[in-house]
Amino acid sequence: MLDFPLWKRLFLWGLTLVAVLAAVPSLVSLTGARWPAALPNQTVNLGLDLAGGSHILLEAEPAQVARQRLDTMEEAVRDGLRGAEPRIRHGDISTSGGRLSFMLEDPRQVDAARGLLEPLTNGAGLTGQRDWTIQVVDGTRFIMAPTQAGLQLAVTQAMDSATEVVRKRIDSLGTREPTIIRQGDERIVVQVPGLDDPQALKDLLGQTANLEFKLVDTSVLPADAARGVVPPGSELVPYSQDSAFPGTSIAVRRLGGIRGDSLTNAQQSFDPQTNEAVVNITFNSDGASRFARLTTENVNRQFAIILDGEVLSAPVINEPILGGTAVISGSFNVDSANALAISLRSGALPVDLAVVEERTVGPDLGADSIRSGILAMSIGSLLVVALMVSAYGRFGLYATGALVLNVLMILGIMAVMNTTLTLPGIAGFVLTIGAAVDANVLIYERIREERKRGRRVIAAVETGYKEASRAIYDANVTNFIAGVLLFLFGSGPVRGFAVVLIIGLFTSVFTGVTLTRMWVAGWLRRARPNDLTI
């Protein structure tokens, strides 16, 4: 038990040295000094609650994806049936209940219609599953319903591209090292360290930037619009709060507009006449030709510029716009025009994202927390050391050595494993300092007891280590269970607490039991004491 051959001693010291060396870059960077880049420089990451920054959890609404697919399908079906040769007449189109249903006027065209629609329902995947089912009831009524698999796939794709859009928008802010991760089916986690203005980030992420151009339905009387009565095929869209007519709505044609997803560029600039902030947009070739057609066919009519379901303005088309560029005005200031330009450049989010969790810490508070946390930790450690040395003398010094190495080793292992130190993690350190000496206390008290019972020095030390080990082992396993559950169920900063506790369990057994035993054994061999002051 107390036999430590040279190879064993070298191995233990080597292991300790490696872990402690791994902690050095972190220690240097915590004190604010620079660490030479040429040397290995893996440091402990500081959590956002210490470094300052924003953690934002975004959640998508899958129902919205379903709604959009339904609209797209309706438009495709209308175009398909209208363009068929001979034309397939149909009516009574409805999209209620998440399904598209319509009636054919001529029952003999059912097979032709089915043949036309089937290609639209093919799944994008290779599984051969269809994205939509087609049912014909009562001879002429078609019912198209989305399949679960198809919907699932659409939501996944929407989230994939939403993540990409979020990444582009955050990159446009020029922040350093943002983390953007998909979480589950409907969520995206965004972590941005050291941000001056978290509000700007949230505004940017919250804007779907779904830009639409739709023709105004001028057949609707303002009085009817105010009562909410519009003909089928049209819909009421409210004016934005920043527009010229806040609080009112305007009727627009539901289909046949242009989506703003066919843009190649968007820039904030100023209107030369009014000096108002505006956004210049440039369509891609497809978008430009569609925009040209829309404006050519509808000269002298009004069209509405709609952003995220709100009308910004509804200008009259004076002449066809063929150059593929347009100007969006709508009572912007420079900041909001710039934000819209960024959002439009990075593309519209395929689905609305809501901020469902946010934790932001200012950089000053984080620095304060580190300072006071380290101060408290130092005082606590000194008190623990004083207590241990006055209670166990020489053995207390061994425990102190173990304690110092323990803290360094935890830091070193955290650096190598690239884990994050959070504010609760600092509490974890303090708790570990208090608890790590428990192993030493158990052993030393046992040695005291064994000496009292009259065992000789060597035997007492051996029995002390042997008998105490059982309880130390059991206690650490149970703490490990609690720590792992905390890690699994905990979120964010609380996980940082669990990480320190778990690593601390392993290192404290290593330093508190194994290393001190080696030191005690070495002393016993050299000094050959007849009595122990313990």
Add this chain to the structure above:
Amino acid sequence: MRLLKLVPENTNIKFLKWRVPFYVVSVLLIIASWALVLTQGLNYGVDFAGGQEVRVTFEDRSEAPIAELREQVGGLGFGEPVIQRFGDANSVSIRVPLPEGAEDQAGAAAAIGNSVIESIESRFDNVRRDANETVSGKVAGEFRTTALYALLAAMVAISIYIWVRFEWQFGVGALFALFHDVSLTMGMFALFQMEFSLQIIAAILAIIGYSLNDTIVIYDRIRENLKKYRRMPMPELLDLSVNETLARTVMTSLTLLVALIPLLLLGPASLFGLTAAITLGIFVGTYSSVYMGAPILIWLGVTSDSFVPTESAADRQDRKARGEA
């Protein structure tokens, strides 16, 4: 050199003499804790209730204008804000709950947060935004569920481990001691209406770990003594085991306390709840190991025979063959 001895040698305190009254009191305390939790309710922070917590420092004032803030934020129409000093005298935390019926609206909490901050900055100058936490109703609900699972899973998993390593009675005893610790900690949070957040769940799990540490040390000694003193009556044997480990119990609790108290007094304000809960838990956990975990072993019928290997059928045949009784 004379060493510090916190506990005199060879103590013989009759801890278990008062086990029945102590047990009755403890069970009553557990019941009272749950009654408090159920009637008073826990003062959920934004993690569990959803809503918005903003922390700001008024840089050009020595004290935060709490009364004016209350009027200002209360006037926004989101319900009564909870405004407390946080750390320095010129720093406050402002907590605004989710309005009735907004639990299902994903963006509601974030929208409230924006208007609270804007409103404060429009009225006061030199406001430093220290921190901002927003949790929607749905996410808060998920946090509540996972926190509950984590606590239950930890208690059950640990008890099963003790059962495997010791005997089933010890597993029951440990579970009971843990239940006692968790109940009393939660009761204390209900009584003083301290903010109950995810950090407190972390604290409770840490308490579970360290209370168990104590319980295991005593159980380990009980097991050892059961093998050593085959004829000693259980109450006496438990007292002996508790007394033998008393020096260690006191010393470890003390080192934990001297490490934690500087953190409690000088540490960051946002760690106060966590540290306070763990500090409290050290007392509760130490008590429960002695008075909850140990006496239950008597009532569950642990005897020296529990750790003596039972005679196998082959042994019995052997014995009969040799003509022994």
